[in-house]
Amino acid sequence: MAPPFEFATARRIVFGEGAAREVAPAAAALGRRALVVTGASPGRARPFLAGLQAAGIACVPFAVAGEPTIALIAGGAERARGERCEMVVAIGGGSALDAGKALAALLTNPGEPLDYLEVIGRGQPLEHPSAPFIAVPTTAGTGSEVTRNAVLASPAGVKASLRSPFLLPRLAVVDPELTLDLPPALTASTGLDALTQLIEPYVSKRANPMTDLFCEEGIRRAAGALPRAWENGQNRTARCDMAWASLLGGLALTNAGLGAVHGFAAPIGGMFPAPHGAVCAAVLPHAIAINVQALRARDAAGPALGRYEEVARLLTGQPQATAEDGVQWIAQLCRRLEIPPLRAYGVAAADIPRVVEKAAHASSMKGNPVALTPEELGEIVARAL
Numbered sequence: 001m002a003p004p005f006e007f008a009t010a011r012r013i014v015f016g017e018g019a020a021r022e023v024a025p026a027a028a029a030l031g032r033r034a035l036v037v038t039g040a041s042p043g044r045a046r047p048f049l050a051g052l053q054a055a056g057i058a059c060v061p062f063a064v065a066g067e068p069t070i071a072l073i074a075g076g077a078e079r080a081r082g083e084r085c086e087m088v089v090a091i092g093g094g095s096a097l098d099a100g101k102a103l104a105a106l107l108t109n110p111g112e113p114l115d116y117l118e119v120i121g122r123g124q125p126l127e128h129p130s131a132p133f134i135a136v137p138t139t140a141g142t143g144s145e146v147t148r149n150a151v152l153a154s155p156a157g158v159k160a161s162l163r164s165p166f167l168l169p170r171l172a173v174v175d176p177e178l179t180l181d182l183p184p185a186l187t188a189s190t191g192l193d194a195l196t197q198l199i200e201p202y203v204s205k206r207a208n209p210m211t212d213l214f215c216e217e218g219i220r221r222a223a224g225a226l227p228r229a230w231e232n233g234q235n236r237t238a239r240c241d242m243a244w245a246s247l248l249g250g251l252a253l254t255n256a257g258l259g260a261v262h263g264f265a266a267p268i269g270g271m272f273p274a275p276h277g278a279v280c281a282a283v284l285p286h287a288i289a290i291n292v293q294a295l296r297a298r299d300a301a302g303p304a305l306g307r308y309e310e311v312a313r314l315l316t317g318q319p320q321a322t323a324e325d326g327v328q329w330i331a332q333l334c335r336r337l338e339i340p341p342l343r344a345y346g347v348a349a350a351d352i353p354r355v356v357e358k359a360a361h362a363s364s365m366k367g368n369p370v371a372l373t374p375e376e377l378g379e380i381v382a383r384a385l
């Protein structure tokens, strides 16, 4: 008998090559005035703006140059309110999508981001449903198009989430064609973020039978497709599989939680100029290695070790694979995809205590399958340097 669980997602998901054509007609049914959030290269979104305008929608453009900050969102909310936007359409990587989500929430809820941010803010619940929000990812990736959080960076060097069921988009449009031009380094780092978001929910304390299905399918797909998408960005089958895996990761993480890799991604991404996907990629093999080691020492009979063994089987395609084989497979993939170590972003051995202190309090750490000691957490960062 399946154990009880809850599962929530975007109200509607449209997936497939060419799906982006759905955006303008869907937006036209939701309002007449949209804040259109784009990423660091707004030029890529120009055809979208034209499509929205042709559908009779007045567009207020809002470009997000990097990962969104509290100040950026506070300014954007003022602008969107002043322009009387009725909805938000975001097209871009996780940065544009998270910004769009936060702005859609602040269109209908009073105040500023810090009123609602967890960990570093006042953590008040959002009282009103967000304005209608359409999410169109161009990386594969974060899965943010189906998650109920938006990550914002603070000036104090911490990243924290706005989190509410109201943040789930009204419509998620996942069109793999939009990822065809991702350069290899971004394909690698965002793809390893997607893989992390499939492995961590699978071994999470909050895993459920529905997220397990998504994780098993997603891990298998990403294992085959990521090297192929990295080698040849125009490989449509590989891009489709990665977009699918990324979507599955979002569905899984928002319902089953994450773990140590994302526990580190928040402080390291806040303290150093290191992109989210790059931090996840650098930390992933080492976090799994230490988790497996800790589980063998303290919970060898528990279910988590078996889950890591299943991950290894899914990654390698070998029915006899051990958890350690899975660690080796991921470490080898990171080498093949030329993932830079953390020191490439300025992280040094002297930073380890500060990083560990912050990671231990990150919300993602709560899902980790075993409580890690400060020494074990430090060892993960030391190996990732």
Ligand SMILES: NC(=O)c1ccc[n+]([C@@H]2O[C@H](COP(=O)([O-])OP(=O)(O)OC[C@H]3O[C@@H](n4cnc5c(N)ncnc54)[C@H](O)[C@@H]3O)[C@@H](O)[C@H]2O)c1
Pocket: 039, 040, 041, 066, 067, 068, 092, 093, 094, 095, 096, 098, 138, 139, 140, 141, 142, 143, 144, 147, 148, 149, 150, 151, 159, 178, 179, 180, 181, 182, 183, 186, 190, 193, 276, 277
């Ligand atoms: N809300 C969530 O559930 C969730 C989950 C994971 C990560 N995140 C957040 O998402 C952000 C990272 O998102 P990301 O990894 O997608 O990166 P990103 O959105 O920061 O984009 C990285 C770079 O890729 C470029 N880019 C995007 N699409 C492209 C394309 N198709 N072709 C060429 N270049 C393209 C962007 O312009 C940018 O320069 C972080 O802020 C992270 O904290 C959120």
